Amino acid sequence: MxxxxxxxxxxxxxxxxxxxxxxxxxxxxxxxxxxxxxxxxxxxVRTPKLRLAEAEVDPERQRMRTALELSDQQLSDLKDQISRTEGPEHALILEAHRLMLHDPMFVDEVNRLIVEDRINAEWAVRRVARKLKHLFDNIPDEYFRERRSDVEYVADRVVRNLLGQVVxxxxxxxxxxxxxxxxxxxxxxxxxxxxxxxxxxxxxxxxxxxxxxxxxxxxxxxxxxxxxxxxxxxxxxxxxxxxxxxxxxxxxxxxxxxxxxxxxxxxxxxxEARALAAKDLPAQSTDGFRIRLVGNIEFPEELPSLLAHGAEGIGLYRTEFMFLDRKTPPSEEEQYRAYRQVLEAMDGRPVTIRTLDLGGDKVPGKGRHEKEPNPAMGLRAIRYCLSDRALFRVQLRALLRASVHGHLRVMFPLICGMSELREARSELEACRTELGRAGVPLGKRFQVGIMVETPSAALIADRLAQEADFFSIGTNDLIQYSLAIDRQNREVAYLYKPLHLSVLRSLRSIVTAAKDAGIPVSMCGEMAGDPIYALVLLALGFDELSMTAGQIPTVKNVLRQASREEATRLLATAMELTTAEEIERYVRTEMDKRFSSEG
Known part of the structure; x- marks a missing residue:
């Protein structure tokens, strides 16, 4: 380095x-x-490109084996060091890199190029890494696009070891x-x-x-x-x-x-100091309206920071990370252990785990041969799970077993209609019955909710509220689907407006449907953690807002200094305006007046 x-x-x-x-x-x-x-x-590092004579092929494969073994040992040592100083959670990322060193998609392809194309190991590693990285290029989900870097990190380590460089x-x-x-x-x-x-x-x-x-x-x-x-x-x-x-x-x-x-x-x-001092105080308005502030996580390593910042639970635990960088999907036992770890660490606080939100082409060992032209609107999330019931049941059984260890809530993503919710719940109950008959210990019945992130779900929220135990609004997708824009597309990203009147009306109708049915409603999209929108969400009547750890102090600070009554007046005036720009300008001006002196 x-x-x-x-x-x-x-x-x-x-x-x-x-x-x-x-x-x-x-x-x-x-x-x-x-x-x-x-x-x-x-x-x-600059990669040498050499052609091999036939007699050099076997020694080159041995060089490759030695570099892989050295890379594995280095990552193992780093994992142990970080586990001792930072705790085991940080080490999970390095363990994923170790798995890549043994993945046949990587190792076998490198050896094939050495033997068939007669090229040196460094060049073969770079070619395979480039091929694997291209698989990630057109993935719409930002989280999975970022995994391209993991391939690069592993390839760079192997190449440096092949060259005898300090890693x-x-x-x-x-x-x-x-x-x-x-x-x-x-x-x-x-x-x-x-x-x-x-x-x-x-x-x-x-x-x-x-x-x-x-x-x-x-x-x-x-x-x-x-x-x-x-x-x-x-x-x-x-x-x-x-x-x-x-x-x-x-x-x-x-x-x-x-x-x-x-x-x-x-x-x-x-x-931050006030937040740490007030981390156990409620996010409650001056006139007594209580909102629970919880966290979004992808990795267990984020838990200490969440708790230090006063999170009252987990509002969104994304389970997709367990499916990364591997040849086959995680087993029921592996998933059970991961969910158990988070539930036990939260010590009785509610943990909302979202079932798999991936397309079939991203699930290891389940690759689709046809590339979908618009994967964001294709066979993904609950649609994919209901098309691959065996995969879905593995996750549901793991969740049911883990429910013994804490306060679990489960939610299904991308629900568009009642039939999907009913089918998903039916699979869950079938798994509960199967485990019960086998004598497997199960926790008490937990709440089963849905992500409201499509216009269709928003429009029939009153019906969905009759059979869902809670709503969690995923504003990232709800906004882009409602406004018909791809927020990852730089040409139209400027149109992504959380305070668009249509979005505000959708949020109000969803919250109203939940309140009428007597079920809690939360928000776990980026909008939830932006303090500019805190009074708007207070006025709408959300029971829970889920965000990253660092966002909790500022949002809590805003909520504790305002009344629901003044927030309601602000929202009423905002919704009398017409354009998203007018609404945003008004809300920002009002928030600056009230909180410009706050950190």
Missing amino acids: RRGSAEDEEGHVSSQASPTLSLKGIGASPGVAVGHAYILDRKR DEEVSLPDHAVVVAHDLSPADAAMLVRGGQVAGFVTDLGGHTSHTAIVARARSTPAVLGAGRASEQISPGDLVALDGTRGIILVNPSEEQLALFQETMRRHQES
């Missing part, structure tokens, strides 16, 4: 020495940081360094945050669901990822100010800009 050396005190670049550079990326871990740049060079060089960081890199492997990110000196992360690649983002959020370290050519534009020792909420980076800021950042950082730190 090569790196640029940080400047000494005399060598630091002052804010007057260079013009200020402003960069924009993805706010992947909230918070504000100011520190000097430490450049970590993670660019790929895991120990890094000694100065205090309060802002680590700047082209990209960071999970091992890099986890090892760097161990000592606590990292003030923040800036990377050229990555996004909100990358491993760097997950590790940063778990340690409450501000991070701006996906910042283009930041690692080329920032020099060692440059003063860097970053806002991990808004995705803003200032390099060598002016004194005035630096003062503003430092004031924002001070307010954020005060807000």
Whole structure:
């Protein structure tokens, strides 16, 4: 791991020495940081390309075996180190990389190229990695697109070992360094945050669901990822100010800009301190309306940060990560252990687990031969589960067995009509009966709800509420389906408007249907964690909002300082307006008046 050396005190670049550079990326871990740049060079090593004589093929395959064994041992050692210092949860990512080293899709294909094309192992590894990465390119789900990086990390480790290069060089960081890199492997990110000196992360690649983002959020370290050519534009020792909420980076800021950042950082730190002090206080309005604030997670490693920030439970546990980087789907026993771990860690707090939300082409061992032209609207989520009942039943049995260990709630994604809900519940009850007859211990009956994320579900919410135990509104999909825009498409992403009048009317009708039926209603989309929308959601009457750990303090702070009555007045005025721009401008202006002095 090569790196640029940080400047000494005399060598630091002052804010007057260079013009200020402003960069924009993805706010992947909230918070504000100011520190000097430490450049970590993670660019790929140059790969030699050689043709082999027939007599060189077997020795080359042996070189490959040796490199794989060394890579596996390195990852095992790193996993043990991180488990001792950070706990076992962080080590799960490295275990996934170890599995890739033994995956026939990777190993067998590399050996085939060595034998049939007679090319050296380094070249073969790069060719196979490129092929595997292309499989991820057209996946609409951001989380799974980010897994391309995992293939690159594993391939890079193997190639460096083939070349005899140092792979895991120990890094000694100065205090309060802002680590700047082209990209960071999970091992890099986890090892760097161990000592606590990292003030923040800036990377050229990555996004909100990358491993760097997950590790940063778990340690409450501000991070701006996906910042283009930041690692080329920032020099060692440059003063860097970053806002991990808004995705803003200032390099060598002016004194005035630096003062503003430092004031924002001070307010954020005060807000964090208040949050930690008030983490056990309820998110309750001044006139007594109570909203439960819970967390969204993908990995168990996020649990400590959630609890430290006052989460009252888990509102969305995405189970898809268990299906990544493997040849076959996880077994019932493996899933049971994962769900049990989270339920026990939450110690009686409610844990809402969403059943598999993938398309059939992403499930290992279940690949479809025909590529779907529009996978976001194709055979995915509950539709896929109901088409592959055996796979679905494995997950349902694991959930039923895990229900012994905590307060479980289960929800089905992408429900469009009553028949899907009834079929899914029927499968669950069939599994309950099967396990009961076999004498398997089961917990008490748990709530079974649905994700409301399609316009059809919103329009028949009154009927669905008669047979669902709770609603959880997935605003990310509901908004893009309602407005007919792909929020990943840069050409139309500007049309993604959570305060569009049609969206507000849909939310109001869904909440009303839930209240009329006497069932709780929550929101787990990005809208739930944005403090700008907190009073709108308070006025609508949500029982629960689910978000990332770092968002909980600010949202709680807003809710505890406002009354439901004033929130209702704000929403009523907003819904008298017509365009999304008018509504957003009005809501932002009103929120600034009330909370502009808050962190």
